[in-house]
């Protein structure tokens with residue numbers, strides 16, 4: 191029998207691990223719950239009733255998120271933001287001191303941090319700066335030696351903003367079948383008309399997609415990410431995720447957002463932010479302190495300026511918080527698209543630099 195393509199890449203000790211069996215997992219129904227050492231009541235009547243442990247993966251929320259992203263529920267795992275999804279993947283696939291991840295800098299910093307926490311190595315294949323940070327797909331495939339267990343591709347990429355070329359990503363996915371997991375982080379997917387790579391999941395069990403409610407849905411404070419992958423992968427990750435990762439108030443908030451008009455509102459908001467981004471980009475390009483604005487498919491812009499410290503100081507003086515990204519891309523600041531008033535403050539402030 192051929193081994194499952196995902197399971198053959200998972201750490202052998204994780205495959206053998208007996209997961210913690212929580213009371214909620216074991217309970218077979220009934221009305222009087224005396225199995226989890228909970229308080230039978232929430233004593234203070236002034237706070238919401240939260241005396242019961244939540245379902246580890248609330249089925250209604252799993253179903254709604256799966257339907258939002260176009261997969262069956264057995265392909266979706268709810269996590270505390272995508273950040274937890276990244277961490278779980280590192281733990282499941284990388285043995286400390288032995289295995290590595292591959293990243294394409296400049297990119298989202300948590301991949302490297304999660305690797306550092308897990309004691310995994312990091313192989314870097316930079317995006318091609320002279321081609322607007324395009325993916326060097328052939329170099330990625332060539333650098334994916336047997337110790338590389340996870341390849342992280344972020345599209346649209348943070349902090350540069352651009353979508354990665356779909357064919358280049360598909361080339362990496364098809365070339366690495368059976369060799370490494372390919373994780374496509376689509377945190378900013380709602381801001382682009384380009385379809386998600388979710389369609390590719392069916393034929394590629396080694397593909398993982400990360401989505402989040404933190405951006406277009408405006409729920410960063412709730413911490414709801416969804417990891418999409420093969421049913422075998424989801425089962426492995428359920429073994430290592432915390433017993434009760436999703437707090438009850440978070441589930442309620444997410445369910446309220448994931449109704450028809452809530453989803454429509456999120457799509458409209460993403461569309462508006464994309465339009466505002468284009469306007470902000472045009473206005474920034476006119477300013478003397480700005481050298482270049484990188485094209486973006488997300489809700490932020492990476493801006494190359496003449497003098498970063500001056501820009502940061504001017505922003506700070508008016509209470510405007512921007513992100514200095516100079517250590518990733520020389521002389522650059524990242525600016526998130528805000529409200530019309532926020533964006534105007536950016537232009538007014540930078541025009542004085």
Ligand SMILES: Cc1ncc(COP(=O)(O)O)c(C=O)c1O
Pocket residue numbers: 270271272273274298344347348375377378401402403404410413414415
């Ligand atoms: C590319 C990317 N992935 C994941 C995350 C984390 O998202 P979450 O809030 O779902 O943990 C971020 C946050 O900024 C991000 O930029």
